[in-house]
Amino acid sequence: MTALASRSGRSTPADTRRRLVVIGNGMAGARAVEEILARGGAVQHRITMFGDEPYGNYNRIMLSHVLSGEEDAGGIFLNSLDWYRENDITLHAGVRVEKIDRFAKLVFSDDGRATPYDVLIIATGSRSFMPAVEGLYTPGGRLLPGVFAFRTIDDTRGMVSYAQEDHHRRAVVIGGGLLGLEAARGLQSHGIGVDVVHSGGHLMNAQMGPDGGAVLRRSVEALGIRVHTSSRTTAILGGDKVRGVQLRDAPDIACDMVVVAAGIRPNVEVAVTSGLPVERAIVVDDHMRVPDEDEIYAVGECVQHRGEVYGLVAPLWEQAAVLADHVTGANPKATYLGSRTATKLKVAGVDVASMGLQAPERDTDEHVVFSEPSRGVFKSIVIRDSKIVGATLLGDSRKVAYLTQAFDRGLPLPEERVSLLFDLGGPGEEDGVAELDGDAQVCNCNGVSKQAITDTVKGGCTTLSGVMDATRAGKGCGSCKLLVRQVVEWAADGAVDEDPAAAYYVPGVPLEKAALMAAIREQGLRSVSAVFAALAPGGAEDAKSKMGLASLLKMMWAGEYIDERDARFVNDRVHANIQRDGTFSVVPQMKGGVTSPEQLRRIADVADKYNIPMVKLTGGQRIDLLGVPKEDLPKVWADLEMPSGYAYGKSFRTVKTCVGQEFCRFGTGDSTKLGIEIESRFQGIESPAKLKLAVSGCPRNCAESLVKDVGVVAVDGGRWEIYVGGAAGAHIRKGDLLATVDDPETVTLLAGRFMQYYRERANWLERTYAFVPRVGIEHLRAVIVDDAEGLAAQLDAAMQESVDAYVDPWNEGNDPFTPGQFRTSLPLEVLPQVPVR
Amino acid sequence: MSAGLPGGGLDGSGLSGGGLHVLGPVDQIPVGEGRAYGVGGEQIAVFRLRDGSLRAVSAVCPHKGGPIADGTIDGSVVMCPLHQHAFELQTGCSTTGTGPLRSYPVFADESQNVVVLLP
Ligand SMILES: Cc1cc2nc3c(=O)[nH]c(=O)nc-3n(C[C@H](O)[C@H](O)[C@H](O)COP(=O)(O)OP(=O)(O)OC[C@H]3O[C@@H](n4cnc5c(N)ncnc54)[C@H](O)[C@@H]3O)c2cc1C
Ligand code: SF4
Ligand code: FES
Numbered sequence: 001m002t003a004l005a006s007r008s009g010r011s012t013p014a015d016t017r018r019r020l021v022v023i024g025n026g027m028a029g030a031r032a033v034e035e036i037l038a039r040g041g042a043v044q045h046r047i048t049m050f051g052d053e054p055y056g057n058y059n060r061i062m063l064s065h066v067l068s069g070e071e072d073a074g075g076i077f078l079n080s081l082d083w084y085r086e087n088d089i090t091l092h093a094g095v096r097v098e099k100i101d102r103f104a105k106l107v108f109s110d111d112g113r114a115t116p117y118d119v120l121i122i123a124t125g126s127r128s129f130m131p132a133v134e135g136l137y138t139p140g141g142r143l144l145p146g147v148f149a150f151r152t153i154d155d156t157r158g159m160v161s162y163a164q165e166d167h168h169r170r171a172v173v174i175g176g177g178l179l180g181l182e183a184a185r186g187l188q189s190h191g192i193g194v195d196v197v198h199s200g201g202h203l204m205n206a207q208m209g210p211d212g213g214a215v216l217r218r219s220v221e222a223l224g225i226r227v228h229t230s231s232r233t234t235a236i237l238g239g240d241k242v243r244g245v246q247l248r249d250a251p252d253i254a255c256d257m258v259v260v261a262a263g264i265r266p267n268v269e270v271a272v273t274s275g276l277p278v279e280r281a282i283v284v285d286d287h288m289r290v291p292d293e294d295e296i297y298a299v300g301e302c303v304q305h306r307g308e309v310y311g312l313v314a315p316l317w318e319q320a321a322v323l324a325d326h327v328t329g330a331n332p333k334a335t336y337l338g339s340r341t342a343t344k345l346k347v348a349g350v351d352v353a354s355m356g357l358q359a360p361e362r363d364t365d366e367h368v369v370f371s372e373p374s375r376g377v378f379k380s381i382v383i384r385d386s387k388i389v390g391a392t393l394l395g396d397s398r399k400v401a402y403l404t405q406a407f408d409r410g411l412p413l414p415e416e417r418v419s420l421l422f423d424l425g426g427p428g429e430e431d432g433v434a435e436l437d438g439d440a441q442v443c444n445c446n447g448v449s450k451q452a453i454t455d456t457v458k459g460g461c462t463t464l465s466g467v468m469d470a471t472r473a474g475k476g477c478g479s480c481k482l483l484v485r486q487v488v489e490w491a492a493d494g495a496v497d498e499d500p501a502a503a504y505y506v507p508g509v510p511l512e513k514a515a516l517m518a519a520i521r522e523q524g525l526r527s528v529s530a531v532f533a534a535l536a537p538g539g540a541e542d543a544k545s546k547m548g549l550a551s552l553l554k555m556m557w558a559g560e561y562i563d564e565r566d567a568r569f570v571n572d573r574v575h576a577n578i579q580r581d582g583t584f585s586v587v588p589q590m591k592g593g594v595t596s597p598e599q600l601r602r603i604a605d606v607a608d609k610y611n612i613p614m615v616k617l618t619g620g621q622r623i624d625l626l627g628v629p630k631e632d633l634p635k636v637w638a639d640l641e642m643p644s645g646y647a648y649g650k651s652f653r654t655v656k657t658c659v660g661q662e663f664c665r666f667g668t669g670d671s672t673k674l675g676i677e678i679e680s681r682f683q684g685i686e687s688p689a690k691l692k693l694a695v696s697g698c699p700r701n702c703a704e705s706l707v708k709d710v711g712v713v714a715v716d717g718g719r720w721e722i723y724v725g726g727a728a729g730a731h732i733r734k735g736d737l738l739a740t741v742d743d744p745e746t747v748t749l750l751a752g753r754f755m756q757y758y759r760e761r762a763n764w765l766e767r768t769y770a771f772v773p774r775v776g777i778e779h780l781r782a783v784i785v786d787d788a789e790g791l792a793a794q795l796d797a798a799m800q801e802s803v804d805a806y807v808d809p810w811n812e813g814n815d816p817f818t819p820g821q822f823r824t825s826l827p828l829e830v831l832p833q834v835p836v837r
Numbered sequence: 838m839s840a841g842l843p844g845g846g847l848d849g850s851g852l853s854g855g856g857l858h859v860l861g862p863v864d865q866i867p868v869g870e871g872r873a874y875g876v877g878g879e880q881i882a883v884f885r886l887r888d889g890s891l892r893a894v895s896a897v898c899p900h901k902g903g904p905i906a907d908g909t910i911d912g913s914v915v916m917c918p919l920h921q922h923a924f925e926l927q928t929g930c931s932t933t934g935t936g937p938l939r940s941y942p943v944f945a946d947e948s949q950n951v952v953v954l955l956p
Contacts, residue, residue, distance in 0.1 A: 074934070074935075075934070508911075529869075529887060540911070540912060541887060541911035541912050542911050543908075543909045543910055543911040543914055543915070543916045543923070544916070546909055546911070547909070564868075564869065565867060565869070565870065566867065566868065566869025566870045566887075566909070566910070567869070569909060569918065570907040570908075570909075570918045571918075573870075573907075578904075578907065578918055578919070580901070580919065581902075582902070582903065582904040582907070582919075818867035818870065819864065819865050819866070819867060820865055820866070820867075820872050821867075823872060823873070824873065824904075825871070825872070825873045825882070825896065825904035825905070825906035825907040
């Protein structure tokens with residue numbers, strides 16, 4: 001509608017619309033323009049925007065995700081360049097405004113342009129505050145190489161590429177607030193070890209008190225981030241590039257990178273030079289207008305309203321709406337009265353919510369506290385005159401919706417205060433949602449209100465995923481997903497359609513796993529194409545579903561499976577792991593991590609002969625030959641004369657062992673022998689996701705058995721404990737004890753039975769760490785150990801069938817399965833290079 | 838590295854660039870898979886769909902240079918093996934928001950050879 005309006009405006013011979021100029025193309029500037037357009041403002045205004053970043057406008061909040069690699073920089077744009085074009089907005093990207101002439105009504109930019117305005121909006125945001133630390137800058141006045149701020153896409157990209165340079169291993173983050181912790185977590189995902197240096201007495205001291213900070217610290221340290229509180233950085237060491245930091249009262253920390261996240265400062269230079277009122281930031285009134293300037297507005301982080309400067313997005317959404325009401329005349333009475341900031345975030349993977357006071361201030365204030373540091377949970381509520389005046393929640397955000405409302409609107413509280421912290425029949429979450437105002441923001445990342453969600457549901461979109469797609473709610477940091485679901489449920493009056501596709505085993509075949517398996521068995525479908533033909537809508541193939549179906553069919557039919565190679569992922573087509581430059585990595589089998597001089601010699605010879613760029617030990621106790629071109633794979637396998645170690649597939653991979661009884665002084669069981677037996681038996685079997693196992697010879701657990709899909713630990717008295725569902729990757733979980741048994745044979749039997757049950761019941765790509773808690777360890781014990789459902793014999797037989805059908809895939813090297821199976825798919829000139837050591 | 842890439846461009850027969858290029862027998866490409874060819878100095882991935890028809894697109898993923906011929910396909914898209922960006926086989930357009938691949942007309946002639954047309 002607005003696009004049309006503006007076009008018809010343009011076609012009139014002289015454009016009589018008012019010239020609206022916006023300085024700053026960030027979250028507030030763009031939001032203000034969106035709000036203006038939504039009020040039909042394009043009919044009245046010809047819009048020009050200046051932004052000194054050379055891009056369209058993007059979601060700054062998502063930079064943490066870009067840093068961690070979860071999101072592509074391209075994926076966080078809020079408005080593409082097309083949006084500016086469609087709405088007839090002139091965007092000067094990469095252009096900085098230097099001065100405003102309020103009398104001539106002109107803005108001067110660094111490209112030499114003078115742009116006239118009738119209405120001006122200043123939305124220059126803020127920048128990272130750089131504390132006075134020695135050595136931060138080069139003599140030329142630039143940041144020392146290796147020092148980064150964390151504010152823009154360019155900062156983030158710079159950090160990522162620096163972190164990925166191989167000799168860069170350690171970083172120090174200055175600042176233990178929200179941003180610093182996000183930066184620390186993000187850097188970790190690039191394999192960088194991180195120290196956080198924080199001058200405050202505890203982490204996130206702007207949002208929480210010392211007790212919450214202590215719990216947060218534990219959670220953060222559990223992630224492997226070192227924390228130094230009450231600690232001030234006095235100098236950056238290096239000279240030509242970062243080599244460390246010097247602290248005031250502690251030894252130096254050596255590092256390759258420094259990220260400064262020590263707070264922000266509003267960008268007020270333009271306003272100051274142009275004679276506008278600036279205190280801590282640009283002063284505005286309740287109409288978002290600069291005092292005494294009828295035609296100049298300001299919005300966002302560069303603004304000071306009633307003494308407050310905000311550093312979160314929620315307030316600027318409210319400001320933008322008021323500003324638009326005035327600029328367009330849609331509601332001349334609209335006023336902005338300030339925001340009560342409730343922070344509700346996921347910081348470094350930990351749910352954090354905080355609002356109002358951190359601690360009681362008066363003798364009569366009540367303080368309700370619950371703390372469970374071992375689980376990273378901390379909840380504290382400050383109550384005054386039976387109203388919530390402050391709350392901090394860490395690690396458990398289930399009551400956030402209700403508490404935020406109670407805080408915002410002063411709702412009456414239950415007698416039994418403890419029900420504010422837990423669901424004890426107190427005000428339920430639904431009540432909380434019903435109480436929410438329509439314009440209350442549900443998703444802060446994408447600025448989606450309760451009303452917007454309700455409207456979408458009323459418009460006929462009644463699945464959670466449908467609403468999320470339509471509104472983008474919950475698609476930011478994800479911490480509001482639960483609340484989004486609650487609002488959808490409330491708006492649909494309970495008539496929420498479960499998104500059926502969420503339960504499908506694979507997206508292209510509309511059946512859950514059990515129903516799919518039943519149909520496959522009934523109709524005798526033995527190949528992936530047969531499944532599509534019989535069960536997919538219109539018989540259509542679906543690329544995303546092929547690999548999952550291939551795995552399922554192989555598990556179900558073992559030797560009778562009809563193997564169509566196009567259904568496999570390339571790794572499984574060439575039995576090696578594809579790398580970022582299109583070459584492959586080869587990991588020969590090394591059962592239980594045991595090898596021989598003869599094998600090592602052969603591996604070394606192969607590495608020489610084929611110019612293998614990197615030979616590396618894997619986390620699973622094997623040797624990885626990296627950088628093998630596809631066409632060399634058959635020759636490499638032939639010369640190795642070792643079976644495949646399955647480092648590529650969704651399959652059983654490896655059994656890590658410790659030395660155990662034979663050599664170790666402490667060993668009480670022969671872990672190496674058992675590990676080799678287990679690996680020999682289950683090599684190569686398909687599963688919904690990879691399976692990594694370990695056997696340790698005593699509870700010292702040198703093979704790290706407690707964090708494996710199946711982990712075995714020898715305990716005193718010749719007995720063995722079997723743990724399942726452990727993980728030590730992106731997700732960390734200690735396995736649950738399935739059983740303690742008397743002999744290694746029973747270990748192998750129960751491990752096999754568990755894996756078969758997992759193969760039959762787990763969703764595609766569901767690791768055991770998700771599967772085990774989902775079905776429950778008691779249930780697993782009943783089925784697998786006690787045979788409560790009479791399934792044991794069947795599970796054992798099915799596993800035996802898969803074991804019997806095993807063939808070493810590397811034999812295909814001599815006898816390719818398909819024409820050109822090992823022909824290169826790389827371009828002539830190898831494109832992206834991975835570093836060669 | 839180029840040794841494994843047969844096709845018009847490399848063996849000298851088609852270095853001229855534009856026009857029709859014969860890449861050899863269709864059954865060099867297994868059903869449902871793709872193979873890469875160097876043709877007239879360009880890298881082209883040719884896919885043989887399960888319905889028997891052929892599709893040809895550029896062989897290098899615009900996202901981060903992934904080998905498109907190693908991708909998984911269905912009747913309409915190919916998914917790059919590196920980061921799972923998907924591209925329409927017919928047009929080369931990405932369905933996941935990255936840049937497009939080029940697409941080329943391709944067919945099997947009467948002696949069952951793959952023929953691509955380069956602009
Ligand atoms: C990594 C990170 C994570 C964050 N996470 C959260 C979060 O989870 N939740 C939350 O609520 N908030 C978060 N924030 C804060 C949030 O991003 C800001 O509150 C918000 O971006 C402020 O919007 P703004 O438009 O006022 O400023 P900005 O988004 O900074 O936009 C201002 C723009 O104006 C440009 N500019 C400045 N001066 C000029 C000039 N003279 N001429 C032309 N252009 C100029 C700037 O370069 C910038 O592009 C986060 C911030 C960062 C950096
Ligand atoms: S409310 Fe939505 S936007 Fe927010 S912090 Fe949450 S997930 Fe991110
Ligand atoms: S290189 Fe193809 S998807 Fe990334």
